[in-house]
């Protein structure tokens with residue numbers, strides 16, 4: 225068996241030496257336990273937060289601990305009456321080929337309903353993040369304008385497509401021509417702008433002639449600065465992620481923070497951070513709606529797969545910089 229552990233806490237951007245690949249024996253399940261084999265490992269931006277030990281909503285990964293992560297796994301041995309050999313389960317097995325579980329927190333996946341990898345993608349945590357953040361906080365109305373960055377990614381792609389289903393205008397922001405073309409032509413957003421080109425603010429103003437009613441915040445940084453002046457009165461801003469800042473080594477308040485607060489007041493803006501687990505009660509609604517939209521082709525999704533557990537560190541470092549084009553997955557073992 226193999227596992228990847230956190231070798232050192234990154235300073236700024238994570239680097240290869242912050243991870244260590246280890247060989248280990250395949251563990252033996254005890255009474256009430258199951259042995260899992262990882263098929264798919266999901267890589268997600270939140271893992272950058274787990275590598276640091278600053279204050280957060282979750283515990284950090286300890287040094288020499290297995291990197292945390294959601295997986296789609298197969299039960300290959302079971303001493304637990306709730307699970308049989310051959311069951312496919314959603315697990316938090318982390319960056320390793322094999323894991324032991326007492327069954328708590330495992331959810332069975334029915335491979336007949338959808339490809340099993342979607343359980344960590346469009347029908348899993350990122351899809352649920354898009355659904356709840358947009359509908360429960362953003363509350364887009366027909367005819368309103370919704371803007372989302374990282375628009376070709378796991379969360380952003382679903383945000384814009386759900387906005388369209390609700391009758392809103394969807395404008396994406398993504399890195400590079402290919403991603404922007406995909407977001408417009410394949411996902412059906414009304415427009416998509418490249419944040420790596422110049423004059424994002426002016427282009428955004430042109431693409432949003434009636435201003436912005438919902439800004440689904442995934443990135444922060446220069447994108448946020450371009451969006452903020454265009455927010456309409458009573459605009460809503462679900463704050464989902466700030467990926468442009470995850471490698472920052474210190475927090476600096478911008479000089480325009482007071483001007484921003486003045487706008488929050490005068491425009492009566494709603495800015496609300498959320499963690500997807502806040503909306504656990506909405507999981508049934510999410511699965512019902514999202515499965516239907518995926519079946520009907522109203523929500524499309526794209527996977528970006530690297531092969532083998534060894535590829536995880538490089539793929540994760542790439543994810544933080546936009547090297548992924550779609551939901552980042554690692555194929556750890558055969559389906």
Ligand code: NDP
Nearest residue numbers: 269374377378379398399442464465466467468499500546
């Ligand atoms: P993505 O698949 O969207 O991948 C991350 C993308 O972020 C990159 O591909 C890149 O896209 C974009 N990006 C990176 N740096 C920058 C930058 N400086 N400026 C603009 N864009 C940048 O990841 P996810 O869909 O999984 O996650 C999207 C966001 O949602 C993240 O911030 C994540 O932390 C957050 N999230 C929050 C959750 C919550 O519960 N609150 C749950 C899940 C995700 P591009 O090439 O287009 O720039």
